[in-house]
Amino acid sequence: MSTTVFVARRIVTMNCSIPLATHLAVRDGRIIGVGDASIASQFGPAVIDDRFADSVMTPGFVEGHGHAIDGQMWRAPYAGYYPRTAPDGAHHAGLRSIAAVTADLRRHEAALVDPAQPLIAWGFDPIYFDGPRMTVADLDSVSATRPIIVAHVSGHIYNVNSAVLERCGFSRDSNIDGLLRDAAGNLTGELQGPAVMGRAARTVGDAGLLRALDVPGLRAYGAIARRVGVTTSTDLANALTETNLTALRGATAEADFPIRLVPAMRAREYSLTDGIALISQLRSQSTDKLHFGMVKLVVDGSIQGFTARLRWPGYHNGAANGLWYVAPAELGAIVEAYHRAGVQLHIHTNGDEASELATEMVGRAIAAHPRPDHRHTLQHCQMADEAIFRRMAANGMCVNLFANHIYYWGDQHAAITMGPSRAQRLDACATALACGVPLAIHSDTPVTPVNPLFTMWCAVNRLTPSDRVLGPPERITQAQALHAVTLGAAWTLKLDHKIGSLDIGKFADCAVLADDPLQVAPEAIKDISVRGTILGGQVFAAS
Ligand SMILES: [Zn+2]
Secondary structure, three states, rough: EEEEHHHHEEEEEOOOOEEEEEEEEOOOEEEEEEEEEHHEOOOEOOEOOOOOOOEEEOEEEEEEEOOOHHHHHHOOEEEOOOOOOOOOEEEEOOOHHHHHHHHHHHHHHOOOOOOOOOEEEEEEEEHHHHHHOHHHHHHHHHOOOOOOEEEEEOEEEEEEOHHHHHHHOOOOOOOOEEEEEOOOEEEEEEOHHHHHHEEEHOOOOOOOOOOOOOHHHHHHHHHHHOOOEEEEEEEEEOOOHHHHHHHHHHHHHOOOOEEEEEEEEEHHHHOHHHHHHHHHHHHHHOOOOOOOOOEEEEEEOOOOOOOOOOOOOOOOOOOOOOEOOOOOHHHHHHHHHHHOOOOOOEEOOOHHHHHHHHHHHHHHHHHHHHOOOOOEEEOOOOOOOOOHHHHHHOOEEEEEOOOOOHHHHHHHHHHHOHHHHHHHHHHHHHHHOOOOOEEEEEEOOEEEOHHHHHHHHHHHHOOOOOOOOOHHHHOOHHHHHHHOOOOHHHHHOOOOOOOOOOOOOOOOOOOEEEOOOOOOOHHHHHOOEEEEEEEEOEEEEEO
């Protein structure tokens, strides 16, 4: 049995007994020793690997809320506001007006040969633009005959042209939730929520986060994730169809697949009985690189899309309250059924009304069927206040806060959706910790780019693009932020005994960095370069 000893300038272990080290001994993919140079000879003959002797190692980062479809997004044109880099390294400048978006769509439209092929773009968000939102007329100016779908970056809204409305049978007279109308009652082409978006996806083509996965897409996602130091990522809404399962098993079986994947089953794909049966059966089929067991439930939409459910006083700009993706009367039964079956729930709630309701329903399920250590987790939970966090703590729930939102939408939340007072508690990491709620932080990639060092930077600095510090008391320390992207996230996945810290018996999963995220200036965390990762003792150099 061969042992490899990795040498680093400094190893931040997140392991309380040995917090700092310089040497990490690995056998069979797992950590057998951690400490100083003296451990090199403690485990028999060892190969010394000192290629990172100049670098800092931390536990490999854990993306507790990502979507593996990220690896496939770039097959469609990007219509986002912020500049973004594709997996192949191509840099896309942001599109800074609706006119710029339609001009870019025209360019892509002209390049399509088959007149029947739909034009599907992603990454759009009109909240950054003054003036009217995108309309059917805007997209008809690109083409009124070719179906066009522009997916919002939140994943919760589409804009479509008249060709799509027609094919879906959506008209002025349609009586269905989620069709936005202008003052005269005409459809604006904005489709909000799963009912109407689902029909467009089935009829025209899917632009969303729930498309079928394939092996090349998963490989691309693995490459994106490892470049930013991630060694374990969730795929937090997966239908777990045969197609998806085949892709997940195929990619993770490849020897050089660089990350562990943790898919969460979309509860709404199945009846309660079928869903519980499927997830229970899959749990026993987990491997070292593919872990089944979690279930995802989405309660509301997105705050910046005005589809999240807010408590009084509602949206700051007076917009109507958002959508329930699950009828409140139904939510309790779903939560109770999965809870009772021993399954862990990851529940998407953006608005505070949704977070409060989900917390209430988890509380009821626990009262009816007490179960220790369920670790039901609210995902995003962006507007929770102290009272909600206290109830979550009392219920034994965890939270995974969307810290990247502070940068990408913080200014818009302060000005438009939540208003300046409530926006102070956007993704309130410090309050969650003070209330004793186990904390993770995330990117929701592709909603924002996966990059745990950037996510740490957001939670530590709370800076927006206008250089405002949004809710200074909610800033957390660098150590708390590093915990939230390693052991904290691992805890929410019930994988903290295997990953998240560098401790004896755990997988040898590391991020290799140019500097120590606990020692650089807080503003510099996002600029630390990632030199590579180690997954189960296998080195992936950053390239
Ligand atoms: Zn998500």
